[in-house]
Amino acid sequence: MSNSVIDIKNLRTYFHTEEGVVRAVDDISFRVDEGRTLGIVGESGSGKSVTSLSIMRLLAGSARIESGSIALLGKDLVGLPEPQMRSIRGSDVSMIFQEPMTSLNPVFTVGDQIIEALRLHQKLSKSEARRRTIELLDEVGIPEPAVRVDSYPHQMSGGQKQRVMIAMALSCNPKLLIADEPTTALDVTIQAQILEILRRLRDTRGMSILFITHDLGVIAEIADDVLVMFRGKMVEYGSVLEIFENPQHPYTKGLLSCRPRLNTPYRLLPTVADFMQTVQEPLPDGSMTTRVIETKLSEDDIRRMTSHGRGRLLHSKSELATLGHPWTDGLLAPDTQSVEEGTKPLLAVDDLRVHFPIKRGVFSRVVGHVKAVDGVSFNVYRGQTLGLVGESGCGKTTAGRAILRLVDPTSGSIRFDGIDVASLQGAALKKMRSRLQIIFQDPYGSLNPRMTIESTLIEPMAVHGLGTNRADRRDRAVELLREVDLPPDHLRRYPHEFSGGQRQRICIARALAVEPEFIVCDESVSALDVSVQAQVLNLLKALQEKRGLTYIFISHDLSVVKFMADMMAVMNAGKIVEFGPSEAIYADPQQEYTRRLIAATPDDDVQDIRRRVAARQAATAD
């Protein structure tokens, strides 16, 4: 029996708000042993972050630990006076956060910030602390640490900043590292590197890690044990293999299957709601609790989800051949089709370039250009979904916006249904806007907070003269809400009354209000919880089928793009590096960059988990 680093028993943390008591953490027990990693997984609002903040005793004013014990190295932290708690934070247990951009103070060099942390807990001279800092930076894989120690945060990339945060957290040799969504804001390739560093540190230092994330793929990559949280409650707790191989709780089953895997057989994603229903029940003290009723996914359901709708719709065979992914029957699903030779594409983008000038000085002299999109060409056929995938800054969003003329292209041609979009002006452009629509990433920023849902949906109709009068438009708005599975009584409400997933549905309804033929989905599901993401993806697929829509689906998440897209374009540094059928690109990537991207995508295949667990056991047995 190895020694536990942290042992939590029956922890309850409640928020005391004006509306009553909210049980953010409700009876959680777990332990993390030396050198082990516990992954806590759950959706936003499940209480996973509150758990970590309870351990650090960094809770906001209205939250209180009601009962339970938190034993760190045998010492109970609940009720420990603040000064003693302060000396524990950063030395025995330290924490890294999601947002590396805001966790570092911009006016100090990264070295100064680590040196400060070092000298706060250890009696070190300045030069010793500096030497130690360089060692730490080296340990977390910062190149040329002796030089970078004097860099300011803005001179580093997001991944490097997160490494600096890890170095800072490591500065006093903590026994426990709490990582709260440390890779969520990072690109997949960077995420893979950070996970690798955390794994290495765990092994070389024998450190324990409490890893909090909403992403089961990341959990599968790093955790030894997994705790699944749902609305403040612990619904499942076990080894990573148990959880992935044989999940017990319906919520875990739902979470596992609603993730679009790179090799998913589904065409519609199962959602958590397919596995369970929840009932809100009041408790004697007036707070609410959630009871879960399991529902079984029937054989019919599974058949429906695997065989729903049409198969992939690819470019014509001659085009596929020129793209370097020729039509091969064996590789593709039997009902995959290709468009007939000679069909005109709905959207033809040729050598599109968008350059942003960099201006300096008083007279705004142009000193150079950022080549956001640098010579991109592709065709999209009616009814197809084209996936644009790439890391942040690769130009995929700019390309999408240029097609809609939300940014002006520098050169190149965009032809939609034979019309040159790039040169449209005035009324013709306005008319084109009703045919092309966009759905954004951030469900909170994409609705005007001071407009009711009714005015939000009616505005586009009024702009384009759809519907005869207000009453008629209202009826159409009700119809649109029904189409995105929202009840019509939502019309009178304001955006802040809705959850992220509901808002995204409203955004979809707004885009549909002008009866478009073509929609750019710009990271439209990236900000949503996985179970909500599955619902929205299903909705987008259903709408495509019903209305014959054509999509460009932009995402950094290869697995989501592969689930949605018929054809996939991989972008890097403003250029398309690989273009072909999604399946073919995944099965047989031609480019080094694509291979890296696929390898970095977190993978929760049970075989791979078993292999990793075996490797871990072999390593610890030595």
Next chain:
Amino acid sequence: MIALAYVVMMGLVALLSPAIAGTKPLVCSYQGKLYFPALGYFNRSWENAVFRKDRFRNVYPAKLREKDPASWAIWPLVYQDPYRRVRDGEWPDQPANPTRDEGRPNRFNLFGTNRAGVDVFAQMVHGARTALLVGFVSMGIATTIGVIVGATAGFFGGWIDTALSRLIEVVMCVPSLVLILALIAVLERPTIWHLMAVLGVTGWTGIARLTRAEFLRLKELDYVVAARAIGVGRTAIMFRHLMRNAMAPVLVPVTFGIASAILTESALSFLGFGAPPPNPSWGALLNDGRGNQQMWWLIVFPGVAIFLTVLAYNLIGEGLQESTDPRLAGAE
């Protein structure tokens, strides 16, 4: 909350000032017709000409009885006039206002009288009108200019933004107090409206800058881009999508601006450059008190009124700031 209640109360006092203190009836029936002579406090010409023709000489109680025995009238709460001394016998059982330094607060002159025997309470009540008028009108002008300039600069960007931003900087360099003093020296008959105009046309820079910044921030938000993608016109985007969301934070400097305009007006009146003499003003009362320091009531009451009013507007501004700034709201 208290600040808000105080400001509402001040507004009511200003609006109902002739009903609170005055010597003209609110409503009177004279020779078979209804008149509203008290409106004359707002504007000379609103007082019906018949009373001047019949030589009322602003002494209504006795004249009404004398000229038309059948007349009746509803009187203000306090029979005192902000412009002139009330004499003996004007109002039953009310003695003449004391003059010189004898007019300490008493039953008939709640806040005392000044050297000429004019009631301080009546001047204060009517002065509230001046103070609030200066605050609202000057900030009204400033807000209008500021929002238009700021919104244009923020919305269109480019060279329009550059030009308007330089204009804002130029106007910021104009010292408004000195400009007012110069204007008063030049004008033959300066009125309170000139003062408001100057405060208005020099005081909009802060509002313009804030509106510009809000517009710059908001126009990058997805819902504005979404509106463009839908094909919504420029004007509709500017007003429906940007203006409404930009207004809440802009209200904050407006309330602070009202407070500072009231303060400026009082300061000018105190220096003797404010509203010309017959106009009641808190600052002018203070100026009166400066020369007669033993008459403490000339300093304490208007001083407290200025202090409380400015404080109340600042508190409201701060409250607005807290409720519109999500970071401060989250700190609760």
